[in-house]
Amino acid sequence: MEWMKKFRSSKGFTASEMADKLGISKSLYEKIEYDDRQPSRNFMERFKKAFPDFDMNIFFAK
Template sequence: MREWLANPRKSKGLTHQQVADKVGIKRQYYGMIESGERTPSVTTAKRISEVLDLDWTIFFESKSNKMFLSQKQAI
């Protein structure tokens, strides 16, 4: 789960449905993004970031960090 995404949503008192509606995506898709199952497009990341007051690049930095760590552990 992406706590860095869930925590701001919860602190704003928003549900998955409310964020999805504001962003223009389906609730199920937003849930997959928040759980880490999916990475949004740049456009969607920017929209989510506007709603939750986040830096949109964190969606991609987090994935890169996970890939780096898994590659490092494999060595």
């Protein structure tokens, strides 16, 4: 998910920092960012809690 990398970079976070902010492992975060794994509902809930103003519809766009 290229947009996730751009979003993370725009916030000034490393992958490790983003994973910490979401309360997940760096490995899981990177798998989702590199599109090796689809985000779970739990991941999306954590993302929305960490970034409440973010438009979550991007998760469903292909």
